[in-house]
Amino acid sequence: MINWISSLPNFSAYGTPVYFVYLILALLPLGIGLYFGKRFSWYEALVSFVFIFLMFDGSSWQQGISLIVYVIYETLLVMFYARYRQRQNSTGVFYLLSGLSILPLVIVKLSPAMVGHNSLLGFLGISYLTFRAVGTIIETRDGMIKEISPWKFVRFILFMPTITSGPIDRYRRFEKDYRKVPSREDYLNLVSKGIFYLFLGFLYKFVIGYFFGQNFYPFFEQQAMINHSLFSWSMLGVMYTYGFYLFFDFAGYSLFAVAISYFMGVQTPMNFKQPFKSKNIKEFWNRWHISLSFWFRDYIFMRFVFMATKKRWFKNRNTLSSTAYMLNMVLMGFWHGITWYYILYGFLHGFALVANDWWLRFKRKRLPNLPHNKLTTGIAIFVTFNFVMFTFLIFSGFLDTFFFS
Numbered sequence: 001m002i003n004w005i006s007s008l009p010n011f012s013a014y015g016t017p018v019y020f021v022y023l024i025l026a027l028l029p030l031g032i033g034l035y036f037g038k039r040f041s042w043y044e045a046l047v048s049f050v051f052i053f054l055m056f057d058g059s060s061w062q063q064g065i066s067l068i069v070y071v072i073y074e075t076l077l078v079m080f081y082a083r084y085r086q087r088q089n090s091t092g093v094f095y096l097l098s099g100l101s102i103l104p105l106v107i108v109k110l111s112p113a114m115v116g117h118n119s120l121l122g123f124l125g126i127s128y129l130t131f132r133a134v135g136t137i138i139e140t141r142d143g144m145i146k147e148i149s150p151w152k153f154v155r156f157i158l159f160m161p162t163i164t165s166g167p168i169d170r171y172r173r174f175e176k177d178y179r180k181v182p183s184r185e186d187y188l189n190l191v192s193k194g195i196f197y198l199f200l201g202f203l204y205k206f207v208i209g210y211f212f213g214q215n216f217y218p219f220f221e222q223q224a225m226i227n228h229s230l231f232s233w234s235m236l237g238v239m240y241t242y243g244f245y246l247f248f249d250f251a252g253y254s255l256f257a258v259a260i261s262y263f264m265g266v267q268t269p270m271n272f273k274q275p276f277k278s279k280n281i282k283e284f285w286n287r288w289h290i291s292l293s294f295w296f297r298d299y300i301f302m303r304f305v306f307m308a309t310k311k312r313w314f315k316n317r318n319t320l321s322s323t324a325y326m327l328n329m330v331l332m333g334f335w336h337g338i339t340w341y342y343i344l345y346g347f348l349h350g351f352a353l354v355a356n357d358w359w360l361r362f363k364r365k366r367l368p369n370l371p372h373n374k375l376t377t378g379i380a381i382f383v384t385f386n387f388v389m390f391t392f393l394i395f396s397g398f399l400d401t402f403f404f405s
Helices: 002-007 017-035 041-055 058-085 091-115 126-141 150-157 171-179 184-227 233-263 281-285 290-311 317-336 340-366 374-395 398-404
Strands: none
Touching: 017 041, 017 184, 017 233, 041 058, 058 091, 058 126, 058 150, 091 126, 126 150, 126 171, 126 290, 150 171, 184 233, 184 398, 233 374, 281 340, 281 374, 290 317, 317 340, 340 374, 340 398, 374 398
């Protein structure tokens, strides 16, 4: 059986144009049903199973087994807590179940640094599935989720368009959207938007992202290693080409996920909103990887602020918010990986958020007459953009190779 599965062709999600041909053909009956006001849940489940299977067969069969074990484990945790929450509301039990839900991801992230190789528990998309599972437990704790079944949770956590790299949805929003079959007019609007996002995603990922990632970035990377000077035009080239590659590749993938979701009658939230137009770092995080940023905001930042306020850990409100910013972003850095450049990336963004709040307070008190016009807006965008690009250079890991190889 294992030999047969490992011999099958593997289709990574949104990896080639051929993948889209197969996927859209498979979704046609579902689309016809939605056009006539019917959601064929059984057929959607079948298509999802087939395409998820094709993502984790072939050489990725071990990841497929890890995915199955993981989904069973998380479903048992969520179902247990949902039933427990109907009767009791112990803080200790909530933290225990949340910790157990995060545990597989922690093991996967720590394994390379601790034992020198990847954990067998790991699979493509474990981070995003964990965020959905933990978010479901938190919303159950807060009383926002009153009823949940194993099938509904599995359908949510394994929603095929977003399984490997997001966007990160919320159970309540997804379930409400899924239950409501769109009208014919609304579905045609979704399909129209989906087609636009699909072609925009092709432009982003397979054209612009390809040129930055496969042509420009490798060229500047090679030149920077040859020159071996930290302050050089080639290093600037590495910084900007990697930053643009990261955006167009990831934003293209997210557009694919949103487009396919729309074809399936589910309005998955957008993940990017012109982030390089941001006037400050706080606005940037409202535009960049929005589903991840808002997840950390709602479940880390806000809950820490609430708990610290309740327990009176800080006398000064500004100190509290600064601590919350640093905690939030450093944790995000650790989430990306246990390496110095990911952690430094998170630290710098946390520090930038603190500095941004300080600047806004300083400007309001000391510089009330500072003009707000196109020039100052342009300067703000320029500074924010270049700071972000510098942090992307750190995030890329190139400096690790540059300094230590």
